[in-house]
Amino acid sequence: MVNLRKIVLVIAVVMVWSTCRTEAVIKVEMPVSRIYGTSKAVYVGVVSTVDASLRLVDVKLTGMLKGESPGANIRIQIVSPADLIAKVKSDAPVVVFVGKARGGSMAVLHLADTWLLAKRAGDAKPQIWRVVQKHNAKQTFPGRSGSLVRLVRQIAGGKAPILDSTDVAFFRSPLRKLAKLNVTNARWILAADFDHDKKTRKIDLVVGTDKDVRLLLAGESGYTDVTDKWALKSGPVGYRAIVDVNRDRRPDLILGNTIWTNSHGKFQAVKLPLGAPAAKDVPLAVGVTQISGYSSRRRPNVLYVTAAGWLQVIKYAYSSSSKKSKITGWVAEVPRQLWPADEPAIAAEFGNFGETNNPHVLAVREDGVTRYSLDAAGGPPADFERLTGVNLKKYYERYAGGFKNPLVTSLDVNGDYRRDLLIVCDTGGMLMVNRGYGAFLCDYDSGGEIATHPKAAPKLKLTAQTPWTSVDLHRDGQDDLLVLAADGTLYEVSNQPRPTSGKPPRRN
Secondary structure, three states, rough: OOOOHHHHHHHHHHHHHHOOOOEEEEEEOHHHHHHHHHHOEEEEEEEEEOOOOEEEEEEEEEEEEEOOOOOOOEEEOOOOOOOOOHEEEEEEOOEEEEEEEEOEEEEEEEEEEEEEEEEEOOOOOOOEEEEEEOOOOOOOOOOOOOHHHHHHHHHHHOOOOOOEEOOHHHHHHOOOEEEEOOOOEEEEEEEEOOOOOOOOOOOOEEEEOOOOOEEEEOOEEEEEEOOOOOOOOOOOOEEEEEOOOOOOOOEEEEEEEEEEEEEOOOEEEEEEOOOOOHHHHHEEEEEEEEEOOOOOOOOOOEEEOOOOOOOEEEEEHHHHHHHOEEEEEEEEEEOOOOOOOOOOOOEEEOOOOOOOOOEEEEEEOOOOEEEEEEHHHHHEEOOOOHOOOOHHHHHHHOOOOOOOOOOOEOOOOOOOOOEEEEEEEOEEEEEEEEEOOOOEEEEOOOOHOOOOOEEEEEOOOOOOOOOEEOOOOOOOOOOOEEEOOOOEEEEOOOOOOOOOOOOOOOOO
């Protein structure tokens, strides 16, 4: 029989151990899959009624995933914590992992987005589980109860959809000088294969300055400025992104409120409408994605987000006829505010950072990272502790003062098609590795030779204004970093040491 007390003890020890540095890997020692495997029974349900005066919650079971069924319903009595009953709502999801301990059955529950420890109260029918305390298992899974239901169902089906361990050797290769560009004091840099020549280790660049934007194509002897040849006529911009608007597998550009479509050696410009107040605020990020209810699957939306939290969605406009629909241009939705203007973000990144497949944005402030959903079904904002299961300032001493002067980029460090987040600041490098289901693992000492370390100065001094970008330089599915110094020197920061022979690592 399963001894749930031992499981609880192991998880508690892991919560302490996993905050310490390991040499090769960061991992969750008691992942959800292991809790599932060592449980006597596992079932999921939804709250049917809540009696706050008696602290009673009735749950209708919707799935028996393992073990013997307790019946159609169970009852949960919340003795402690006292304030939890107010957070329990009708139709809220519930997950129950049942074990056996001395003196009767015990269970680990997930209710109201909270891990809980419960004891079986007698042999009553329906079963009554008395919650006696919170359970410290945030790092096992820091997300919401609804996401845990989906995760457990996947585990029951024999899948392992969440990342429970990650290497900590990212970006520890020596700096490598790639080229000297004929551009000084650049403000930003982007990288992609614009001419679609697919040459290994040859990546094209777009560089922004205080005066204009330059397109530099990579060749055997260095970089060639083809800005005029490609008809890229742009002044200085804040918003910028590489996108593929027309799905032809050629990188297009968004520069400010203009889309530059890559047409086989020429750019064609299309202006995008920006509604106030998004057009008046400080730009942070731009991206292309799809939001439920905004457009069809065949066409993307353009997304802008500003420092004050204004989200601007711009979608395709269509004219319909009896024969077919025709694209007539772009239409801006009414901007909406994701976060209060008096809590401005320093940086932001769009990506698959959430508990659903719908897009989210990570906003970086000095005091941490917060995730915001771009649609109503994505749930409330999630702070650093909700994303990772740890308190940033308590668990990571060097970040007790927050992220000072952060330089931020999203990237895929391990080739699993999930966007991760790298933050290099005055006190170090924090890599948030995307586990899926809205959860992250943290390497608090990432960045190698470009990040501050208590015992060593970085080999290349970065500031919050240093131009850098992520790109898959080695065609192995794992993103590397490009850093552009003020004098035009372009550096590579490899994701990890490369094999001297053989094939590159495959995507997961």
